[in-house]
Amino acid sequence: MHRRHILALGLAAIAAPTWAAPTSYRLNGATSTITYTFTLEGTPLNGTVPIDRADLQIDPNNLEASTADVTADVRRARTGLIFATEALKSRSVLAADDFPLARFQSTKVTLGARGRISEGATIEGMLTLRGVTKPVRFDAQLFRAPGSAADDLSALRVILNGSINRADFDAVGYADLVDNTVAIEIDANIEATG
Template sequence: MRVLIAVALLAATPLAAQQIPTLPGQPVAARIAAGTYAVDSGHTQVGFTVNHFGFSQFTGQAGGTTGTLAIDPKHPNLAKLDVTIPASGIVTTVKALDAHLATPDFFDAAQFPTIRFVSTGVAVTGSRAKITGNLTLHGVTKPVVLDARFVGAGDNPMSKKLNFGFAASTTIKRTDFGMAKYVPVVSDEVAIQINAAFTAQ
C-alpha cells in the first residue's frame, strides 16, 4: 500500500518539481582537458551495414578497438586520432558467417590481422567535425572522411577518470580495398557507424 501511495504522489507531482538525475557526461567540450586519451575498448563499437541481394539491410560489428586520441579543446583542429581494430573480432548474428568473414573471401584475418585508421586532418564546426584520415583495410590504404558528432564528456563515477565520446559515420566501397566477393548482390557500398569512447590514461 505504501508503495502505491508513493507512486501516486510522484505521478501527481509536476515534472519540473521531480528530481531528474543528471548524467555524468554532458555535451560540454570544455570538460575535456588537453592531453592524449586511450580508446575505451569496452564501450567502443564499429558497426557496418550492407545490402543483401536487395532483400534486406544486413549488419555486423567489430569490437576490441584500441588506440589514442590526442586533443586540445582550445585547438580541436589539431587533434590526432590513431585506432586499430582486430579483423578477427568482426561478428554478425550468424556464427558460420563470422567464420567466413575471416577467410580470404573477405577480411583475410590471418594475412591482414588489423584494420587501422590514422587521421590526417580535422575540421570542426560547433559540435561536429569532419575527420580526414587513411584507412588501412585488407592490406590497402585509402583516404576516408568520418562525419563525427561530439556526444559528451565528464568524470566516470566508476573509474573516477575523465571520459568522453563521439559518434561518427562514413561510407566506403569494399572493392576499393580488394574485397569484391559477391558484388553486386552483396552491396559494394558499406555504411559504417562508429560509437567511440575515450578515457584518461
C-alpha cells in the first residue's frame, strides 16, 4: 500500500450523516502490528509485537472524542536476533513471564491546526508496561482504504508513531548495550462493526 495512494481523512471529508455517532471498529490482527526500534551498540534494530486486542471507537463528526484501548502480548515479541529476543523478554527488560500484556489507553486526541487529522494530530494516553503505567504521546494518522469513496469509513488504517524511555517502565536491563529510547510505531487496519 503506497502512501501516495491513500487519502488522509479530515473533518471536512468525513461529515457523512450515515456516520453520525461513534462507530466501533474491530482489529484485523493479521495485518496489524507494533514495530519498535532500539539501538544495540550503536546499530538500530527493529522488532515486532503482535496486537492482541483493540477496542476502538471513532466519531467521524468529532474525532477528538474518539478512543483507543489496545493490548499487546509481549511474550510474542520478536527481533531479528534470537539472543536479542530472549534478552528483550527477560526479567530485567520486559519481564514477559510476569507481565505478559502491555496496554495503551487513550486519554486525549488533538487535531491539527485546521481541525484535520492529516495536519499533525496527536493522541495521548497511558501506557502500562511491566506493571508500570506512564503517560505517552503519539503522532496520529488515519487513512481510508485506497480507492474508497470520501464517505466510506468502513475500513481504516491507523498509524501511531512515538517513543518511550524504557527506564520510565523499569525496563533497564542491558543498559551498557541498548539505548534507553525506544521508538514505537503502531500500524492497525480496522473495520467498522456496525
